[in-house]
Amino acid sequence: MSVVETVVFEDVEGIRVGRFKGKINTTCWFYRIGRTLIDTGPPNQWKWVKNFIEERQIERVVITHHHEDHSGNGARIVEEFKIPIYAPPSSIPYLQNGYKVHLYRQVVWGRPLNFKALPTTVPLEVGEGMSIQLIPTPGHSEDMHCLLIPERQWLFTGDLFISESPQYARVDENPLQEMESIRNILEHNFRILFCGHRGVVENGYQALAAKLNYLQQLQIKAEFLYQNGHSLNEITYKLLGKERGLSLITGFHFTKKNLIKKLLEAES
Incomplete structure (x- = not known):
C-alpha cells in the first residue's frame, strides 16, 4: 500500500500514507504549508515522500517528535535534498543517536536511519506572513511538540490528539503528562x-477539549474502583473491556491495561 488519501484544506496540503491502510494506527499524515513540510512520513513510504518533496519543491522540514512515523525519512531527506530539518532540542538525541524500535513498529513503519537535525525553539518563518511556533506537549513522548500557526489558527498536533476517547497506551507513554499538555x-x-493519524479535524479545539474531559473522567472512575479494592485487571476490564488482538500483536507494548495503570499512578 502507498498513498491512501490526500486532502487540501484551506492552504494546507496533507498526504496519508501507510503499508496497511485499514486503521489510523497503521497510516499517518504529513503536511505541507507552502514549501515547508511538517513531519516526514515513515521510512517504508520513502518513494511517495520523495516524489512529494520533488514535486512541491520543499525547502525545509519541521518535525513534531522523534517517532519513526514522523521523522523516519529525515536521513534520506538530508542526504538526497540537502534541505534543513528542524526539530525540538529534546528530539535531537533520538534522531542523532537512534532509539529502540519494536518489531511491530518495524513491520508497520520500517526502520529509521540516524541523522542530524537542527534544534530550534524560536518561531520559524514559512512565508506569506506565517510562522511556526513550537509548543512543548510531552506525554505521548517526552519530546512531543505541537506546531502552532497563530496567523491562521492552525495546530499541527503530531500524536497529541489521535482520538477523543483513546483506549490504549504504550508502555512509555505518560497520559497524566499528556493531560497537562x-x-x-x-x-x-x-x-x-491537523493530526498525524486522524487527519484534519475542523473542530480541533473542541476535539482536544473532549479528549481531556474523557481522560479526566476515565481517571476518576479508575481511581474510584481502585480505592474500592479492585485490581488493575478488573478495573481495565470494567472500564475498557478485554484486551484485543492489537495488544498481542504489539507484545503488550500497546494495551488498555497500560492506559489504566498510568492513570492510576497519581494514586501511588
Missing part, C-alpha cells in the same frame, strides 16, 4: 487541528 495547549488560540 492538553490543558496547556488549550490556552492557545486555534481552530483547526
